[in-house]
Each structure stands twice: as C-alpha cells, then as structure tokens.
Amino acid sequence: MQLKILKRGAEADICLATWNGNKAIIKTRKPKSYRNPLLDLKIRKQRTLKESQIMSEVKSFGIPSPVVYCVNVKKAEIIMQEIPGTPIHDLQESQIILLSKIMGRLVGIMHKNGIMHGDLTTSNFILFNNTVYTIDFGLSHKTLKPEDHAVDLRLIKEILNSAHAQIMNPCWQNFLSGYKSVVGTSQFARITNIVSQIESRGRYATVV
Numbered sequence: 001m002q003l004k005i006l007k008r009g010a011e012a013d014i015c016l017a018t019w020n021g022n023k024a025i026i027k028t029r030k031p032k033s034y035r036n037p038l039l040d041l042k043i044r045k046q047r048t049l050k051e052s053q054i055m056s057e058v059k060s061f062g063i064p065s066p067v068v069y070c071v072n073v074k075k076a077e078i079i080m081q082e083i084p085g086t087p088i089h090d091l092q093e094s095q096i097i098l099l100s101k102i103m104g105r106l107v108g109i110m111h112k113n114g115i116m117h118g119d120l121t122t123s124n125f126i127l128f129n130n131t132v133y134t135i136d137f138g139l140s141h142k143t144l145k146p147e148d149h150a151v152d153l154r155l156i157k158e159i160l161n162s163a164h165a166q167i168m169n170p171c172w173q174n175f176l177s178g179y180k181s182v183v184g185t186s187q188f189a190r191i192t193n194i195v196s197q198i199e200s201r202g203r204y205a206t207v208v
Contacts, residue, residue, distance in 0.1 A: 003015040003016070003017050003026065004016040004017070006025075011029060011030065011138060012027050012028055012029045012030060012138065013027070013028050013030060014026070014027055015027075015028070016082065017079070019069050019070070019079050020069070022069075022081070022082075023082040023084065024069060024079050024080060024081065024082055025066065025079070025080050025081070025082050026077060026078070026079050026080075027077065027078045027080070027138075028075065028076060028077045029044040029047060029048055029076035029077075031044070041076075044076035045073045045074070045076055047076075047138070048071065048073060048076045048077065048078060049071065049073055050140075050141070051078060051137050051138050051140065052068050052071045052078050054115060054137045054140045054141075054142070055068050055078075055080070055137050056068055057113075057115070058110060058113075058115060058134070058137070061109050061110070061113045061115075062109060063106055063109055063110060063134055064131050064132065064133040064134065065133055065134050065135065065137075066080040066081040066082070066083055066133070066135060067080065067081040068080050068081075069081065083126045083128050083133045083135060084128060085126040085127045085128025085129070085133065086126065086127050086128075087122065087123045087124075087125065087126050087127075088103065088122040088123070088125040088126070088127060088132070089121070089122035089123040089163060089164075091127065093164070093166065093167045095127075096122065096164060096167060096171060097167055097170045097171055097174060098174070099125070099127065099132060100160075100170075100171040100172070100174035100175045100178070101174040101175065101177055101178035102132045102178060103122075103125050103132065103156070103175055103178065104174065104175035104176060104177060104178025104179035104180075104181075104182075105178035105179065105181060105182055106125070106132065106134055106178075107120065107152060107153075107156070107175075107178075107179055108178065108179040108180070108181065108182025108183045109182055110134075111149045111152070111179075111182075111183060111191075112182055112183055112187075114142050114143060114144045115140060115141075115142060115143075116140060116141055116142075116143050116148045116149060116151070116152055117134070117137065117139070117140050117152055118137075118138075118139030118140045118141065118151075118152070119136055119138065119139045119140075119155070120152050120153075120155050120156040120159070121155075121156070121159045121163075122156075122159055122160070122163060122164065124136045146187070146190050146191050146194055147194055149191050150191050150192075150194035150195045150198065153179070153191060153192070153195050154195050154198055154199075156175065157172055157175075157195070160172055160175070176188075176192070
C-alpha cells in the first residue's frame with residue numbers, strides 16, 4: 001500500500017492511501033517517548049478504538065462523516081474514507097457565513113446525542129457534493145454535561161474570531177441559530193450562559 005503523508009501532527013500522522021480501490025485516509029497515533037511503553041500502547045489503543053466508535057456512532061445520528069474501513073488497534077491505526085471536498089475554512093466568506101448555520105446544527109445534533117467533538121474548527125468541516133461533513137474525532141468523547149458542550153462552542157467561536165474575523169459576527173449568529181434549532185431554547189440558554197461565564201473571566205469576548 002503506497003502512502004502519501006498529508007500531515008504530521010503531535011498526536012498522529014495522517015496519510016493518503018488506497019483501500020480496496022478507494023482513496024482512503026490512514027490515521028496513526030504516534031508513540032510518546034515520555035510515557036511508559038506499555039502505558040503508551042494502552043492509551044493509544046483506547047483512543048483509537050474510542051475515535052472509531054464515535055465516528056461510526058455519529059453517522060447513526062445523521063452526521064455526515066467518513067466511513068471507517070478498518071481499525072488496527074495494535075498499530076493504533078484507523079483507515080477511513082477520504083472526503084475529497086473543501087474545508088469550510090478555505091471557502092469564500094459568503095459561503096462560510098451561510099454554512100455556519102449548518103455547522104451549528106451538526107454540533108447541536110452531536111451534543112443532543114451526548115457527543116462532544118473536542119476540536120471544532122472550520123477546517124474540520126468539509127463541503128463535498130453540497131453536503132457538510134464533520135471530520136477528526138480524535139479528541140471527542142461521550143458527555144451530556146453542558147459544561148463540556150460549552151467548551152465546544154467556546155472553541156468554534158474563538159476559531160471564527162481568529163481565522164474569520166471579518167465575518168465573525170454573522171457566522172457566529174448563524175451558528176447559534178442552527179445550534180438552537182436542534183437543542184431547544186432551554187438547553188441553548190443554559191449552554192450559552194456557561195460560555196458567557198467563561199468569557200466573563202476576561203479572556204474571551206461576550207457571547208451574545
């Protein structure tokens with residue numbers, strides 16, 4: 001199997017390959033030399049298994065995401081479908097504004113079903129064939145805690161503010177609108193209130 005390195009990250013390497021005739025992404029978690037080797041392997045196995053399970057689970061909620069082709073727990077490796085679209089981050093500003101509502105709705109669906117993504121950026125949403133896919137569940141975990149969901153919202157807001165500063169306000173309002181349409185008024189108020197509390201500590205701007 002020929003591999004093409006797409007990204008070397010702190011946690012994992014991402015490669016492009018072919019799997020049964022289809023283009024695929026191979027994500028391999030890298031060993032950490034500062035950890036005990038047995039503990040390190042155990043952690044990488046657990047995180048690989050959890051990520052693959054959550055990737056499959058979110059599809060059952062209706063979240064477009066890559067298909068998991070194969071999981072090699074011993075190698076801490078996931079082979080998954082390549083989504084050959086364009087990251088939301090790289091689209092025209094007018095498209096990003098419009099698609100922010102869809103991003104908000106997708107995050108709302110995840111949260112409503114007890115999944116925190118953990119790494120919400122506009123690069124982890126990909127537009128392909130007029131569908132927005134969510135990728136990279138490496139930091140995701142199962143939780144219904146509003147505090148955890150607030151962390152997701154705080155992160156995507158921070159990304160919008162830094163990477164898309166010129167269109168931050170309409171993007172954020174559209175994101176919140178899509179999110180609220182799924183989680184409902186009461187839960188929306190609860191979670192955004194927690195984000196406001198975090199922001200009031202002085203590091204972040206006001207939420208709404």
